[in-house]
Amino acid sequence: MQLSKTPKIKYIKQPTSQVWIDQAIANLDIILLDHSHCERKAAGVALNLMFRYPSSVRLIKMLTAIAREELEHFEQVNQWLERRNIPLAPLNAPPYGAALNSQIRRNEPERMLDLLLVYCLIEARSHERLGLLADYCNDYELAKFYRGLMVSEARHYGVYWILATTYFEQKVVEQRLEKLAIFESEVLSNLHLEPRIHS
């Protein structure tokens, strides 16, 4: 068993298990297709926040940049699909997103804080897992691609953290993130049967 070269990721309570790595590397084509969906969803998530908080200047500025970048990644992942002759197709989402969404409180301002922190955690986990794909995948060019994306993902979870601490007191943010991060790792503690970025 190879040891992960990816360092410990900030905000993530439990590192990804070897079983996920094995499942992902054995199903790289499905992982690539799921990754394409993830990038489109990430753009959608940023845009939805921009619709929900149209007067929050810093949020609008930072998330416009993120949405643009996620769409660029979406394009790049789709070029990888084309290169590998993987047709575009819908995929069932793993329970991860819905489970995290269930933790978002329904009233403002708590809702805004939870949305920012849940997306922070999803980006942090994506960052970790793209790093693992880069470490373990046998295709040198694909590994290089994943490594390149990781840099952006790290910036993205940083942006969600900055936004949370822009609109909320740092202590409140830290306490809530601690709770959500524990939950996030629990959701992933049982591997989902279908290979996904967030299985």
Place this chain on the structure above:
Amino acid sequence: MQLSKTPKIKYIKQPTSQVWIDQAIANLDIILLDHSHCERKAAGVALNLMFRYPSSVRLIKMLTAIAREELEHFEQVNQWLERRNIPLAPLNAPPYGAALNSQIRRNEPERMLDLLLVYCLIEARSHERLGLLADYCNDYELAKFYRGLMVSEARHYGVYWILATTYFEQKVVEQRLEKLAIFESEVLSNLHLEPRIHS
């Protein structure tokens, strides 16, 4: 009364009236704020279509490019708001969008055709009106900005037309567009009281 320098726009049945021009030029700050919302909505519309038709390769490719460009325009319009000290704020939407959406048939494949053609018409109308703002606005730099955006808007309505004729027979597309275009002009025949890009 100044005569419009903007040429007749393809797909548009009735050109915009002088009363809209007068209303818009007298309320340029609100029009700029509404324009910001329009650009974000246009990005959202492209992304929604990408979520709805995840396997349609040409649609995915062309609309990813459009969504990225709309977000770039959104950023640019927001810079104009900043320059003019217009704070970001929500705005009531005029009845235009909801009226056009009411014409979208609910079953596939008609739904896809109608979505593409409604967005084609909205882009065509935006193209026409940004041109009118460029013609009539007294701020030389702002006029130049509008003129620049017009070029992209023209490309955008072309893209929606191309997608419609990719997935449907040209004759079917033309007949449906004819009906929707008549409806679109009717919706705008009574000026909405609040100044908006689509009032």
